[in-house]
Amino acid sequence: MKFVDSHCHINFPDLANDIDGLLSRMADNQVSHALCVAVNLPELPSVLELAGAHDNIFASVGVHPDYEDTPEPSVAQLVELAKTPKVVAIGETGLDYFRLTGDLEWQRERFRTHIRAARESGLPLIIHTRASSEDTIRIMREERADEVGGVMHCFTESWEVAQQAMELGFYISLSGIVTFKKAEELKDVARKMPLDRLLIETDSPYLAPMPHRGKQNQPAWVRHVAEHIAELKGIALEEVAAATTANFFRLFARAAQ
Ligand SMILES: [Zn+2]
Ligand SMILES: [Zn+2]
Numbered sequence: 001m002k003f004v005d006s007h008c009h010i011n012f013p014d015l016a017n018d019i020d021g022l023l024s025r026m027a028d029n030q031v032s033h034a035l036c037v038a039v040n041l042p043e044l045p046s047v048l049e050l051a052g053a054h055d056n057i058f059a060s061v062g063v064h065p066d067y068e069d070t071p072e073p074s075v076a077q078l079v080e081l082a083k084t085p086k087v088v089a090i091g092e093t094g095l096d097y098f099r100l101t102g103d104l105e106w107q108r109e110r111f112r113t114h115i116r117a118a119r120e121s122g123l124p125l126i127i128h129t130r131a132s133s134e135d136t137i138r139i140m141r142e143e144r145a146d147e148v149g150g151v152m153h154c155f156t157e158s159w160e161v162a163q164q165a166m167e168l169g170f171y172i173s174l175s176g177i178v179t180f181k182k183a184e185e186l187k188d189v190a191r192k193m194p195l196d197r198l199l200i201e202t203d204s205p206y207l208a209p210m211p212h213r214g215k216q217n218q219p220a221w222v223r224h225v226a227e228h229i230a231e232l233k234g235i236a237l238e239e240v241a242a243a244t245t246a247n248f249f250r251l252f253a254r255a256a257q
Contacts, residue, residue, distance in 0.1 A: 004034070005200070031223060126151055127152050176210070210228070
């Protein structure tokens, strides 16, 4: 049995300072690989360094929609950076109308830039959407994100939005939120999700799953997310592990090379 954490930020100093501990706890919990996701260009070197130093850590390239005062990437720049070994995706990108308000046209423009870069480099997208699903899906359609596909990470939207994303060839990734008591709608999404479209993640250092809620999260704990999904679906943990791991390497094909 093997699990993959499809989305974490272990380059953030609190986690990166204990990288050997993180890796050994991953091994103890049969978490074989983790994808360290970039959030901006100044911090990208720390992401690429981790992936370069550890066989089972992959990287992405992108600028998160929550960073307003940060260098804006161009399509050409993202495409160039994406050629770095171990980079398997473009992102995280997307829209977030929860954390930031006002005229967010710059977020939408940045999102379009990432989709164009993904299409040019042939890499899948890691998409973050919060309080913005209508615009997110609309822009994915307008920019032909279906040509490369990707994942809707840390999914917290409705089953309808999940279906729209899957129609565009996207996977749905569930985080520790699905283990929270009050996340009834999300638990329902988990029950309905076809196994062949499902990924699991921690989004470390955030969103530690039950029974560690409130603590600093780590990739090893993706196992709890899988356990909870298995329970909700009434299937064996091995089945969730096998499907989500196979899905990871199918979507992020460069990771399988
Ligand atoms: Zn995110
Ligand atoms: Zn993230």
